Amino acid sequence: MNAVSSFTQCGNLDILPAGVIVIRPDYTVVCWNRTIEEWTGIPRVDAVGRDLREIFPYLEEKRYALRIQQVFEGGPAALFSTQFHPHFIPAPLPGGGSRFQRTTVHPLSEGGETYAFIFIDDVTELVVQVRAYREMRDRALREIDERKQKEAALEESEAWFREIFDSVNDAIHIHELREDGLPGRFIDVNAVASRMLGYGREELLVMTPLDLVCGEHSRPLEQIGREILETGQAIFETEHRKKGGDSVPVEIHAHRATIRENDVVVSIVRDISQRRRSEEALAAANRKLNLLSTITRHDILNQVMALKIIADLLEMERDPAVMAGYIEKMRFVTDTIEEQVNFTRDYQEIGVRDATWQNIAETVRKVTEGLSHPGVGIVTATGDIEVFADPLFEKVIYNLLDNALRYGGPSLSGIRVSLATEGDRLLIAVEDDGAGIPAADKKNLFQRGFGKHSGLGLFLSREILAITGMAIRETGEPGRGARFEILVPAGKFRGNSVPGVTRE
Amino acid sequence: MREVVMPKILVIDDSGFQRKVLSSVLAGEGYQVVTAEDGEVGFEMAHSEAPDLIICDLLMPGIDGYTFLKMAREGGLDTPVLVFTSDIQKSTRDICMGLGAFDVLNKPVQKESLVPAVERAIRSRERV
Amino acid sequence: MNVTGESVDAIRELINIGVGRAAGLLNDMTGTHIRLEVPEVRVLRYTDLPREDRLVDGSRLSAVTLMFRGPFSGMSMLLFPDKSAAVLIAALTGEKIEEGDLDALRIETLNEVGNIVNNAVMGSITNVLGERLVYSMPEFREGSITDIMGESRSGAYDWVILAVSQFTIEDLWVVGNILMIFEIGALDRLLEKIGAVTGTSP
Structure with a gap:
């Protein structure tokens, strides 16, 4: 038959780059193209006319036979994929190994005869590429995995860091570092910094540390800047102004660091008021x-x-x-x-025990209880103010009241303890309407050894007050009464009813 | 002349198409055929009709072929059961044989394999 | 659309036979018992197809489709939920496959599985009916059921027969569907043939 002879010659099929075998329903080979010859090394003349199952006995297996049978019965083409059937027919490669193949078996009716057209593609190159792709993909996936793990660890450590950052006792300022070593804008501050200064975090982030400074630096600022640039760190003291106006003495440990590729300074700022x-x-x-x-x-x-x-x-x-x-x-x-x-x-x-906050009215009341003052009224008008003073502050008050009672003379009828302000200082006045201090005595009033009969003496009173920065003076008019004034510096008194001073 | 009573076969299949095809093939061979459209009716008829052979489909709504085999065995039914299914898995065949089927045949109906199997099954009962 | 219960029953049996053969082949390939369910056959409007509960279960599906034309036309497909396709290929090839990592070779492998199943189903139908059809090569598609059906609709018709057969590859917990859509223009011809074979009239 024409059709058969045209297959047998395989002429047209030879030009195909794929392997082609055509068989009859009884598996007799009618075509064996040149590509198949080359791949298998079996010449056409030895193959045509033979049962294909003689040449490749495994084709008798059900997984091939059943499906090829369906093709002969007029079913759809059968596909034999590379992964299941990498080598549909043996086809060694010149350099070793075998060609990877993708095979389809198509039904073909010609001249009333049914044939199966076995079409074998060489997909070796594709397999190599896919394997390379898989390897690449697996590596990429592994890398993504590793990166994810790193990111998770980083997130965890950031959360961990944030917790430490906010839970330490000292303020932490992170700010930019200018080329001259001076500080630039804040980048981050912890919760303590906000509490210490009374500014919210957002408020601070638009400021620079220099906006806070209200006192002298322990060394010239330029020198501190140079130290940071040259040695990477500096320790110094200064004072910071709180949002409310008060100042707080601070000790700053500044360290140069690189955070997210920025040159920054991490400063640990400690409130040293107590110290x-x-x-x-x-x-x-x-x-x-x-x-x-x-x-x-x-x-x-x-x-x-x-x-x-x-x-x-x-x-x-x-x-x-x-x-x-x-x-x-x-x-x-x-x-x-x-x-x-x-x-x-x-x-x-004196000075042995730590200074403490002491309520003035309370102190006067205690002292008054221990004094005999018949016929003399003692008035206290000090509100609810506390002063930061040596524990012997009580003895100072005792001394002042005792002096008034002792030297007031017959004209003495009352003693008054009251408050006033002088600049940003608090003024505690202890005055009486007695004889007053003679002008001649005023000069030596606070010298050691003066006033031998009175408890500690005014010399010691002055020393006690000086421990926490307070001063004392006498401003009374001789003959009209004595007036002692204790001056308390800002920061050493507190309370909400200080006359003439608006406080938080 | 002695009247020969032909064996009675019960066909259980939810498909009317299959019941019709099977019935016509079996009737053509001279068998008496009764049919049931599901396992439940089939199980009743297996007793009431006292067939010599049961041909049972596997995949049916409600009581399927597997359940029918179990019920037949547990109920002491001694009628041989031929399972007739489109499922060609060997594992399916093994399950059915394990449940006491006489044999498993695959659809579609092929007279050449069906008739000998039916004859074998009926003979096996006569011997018992 | 007037399709008799007998015709639907006949179509279901034809599909059943095909699915049974496909199960046998899948069993050989996977070494695992395939549990089959009673197939469902329904006549419905083409436009209602994407709303079928059994089809849209899972927004991402993988399918191997086979188109056929001839005395009756339509489409047969093996349909998996997204992850099942990768699980199946992993089981078949013994590879470790990340979900959704289907390259050319793996898609071809899945194509072969679809080819085996679709051919078995179509073979059983054409065998019984003695018809010859022209087939496309198997094609792998992914997406929603609408994406998968794509422009497969070849004629101006409203009604289709939908046949769904669910199976479970037991050891792998892979659930698949074999889905057949017959175009209605072809339906009359199909029913005619079934009638001729079974002695029923459509």
């Missing part, structure tokens, strides 16, 4: 200790020397009247020594 106060108190205490160990010792030695001289004189004296005079002198000197020893005892207590 400042303690330091000041310590300095005062030291000053007093020095006073004790120099002046006092010298004074006592002077008195002891006087005693020795009197004793020598007494030894040589026989006149009872003169002797009585020496003995009287000796008593006086020993009294003086006793006072000086008492002084050192009292003085020792």
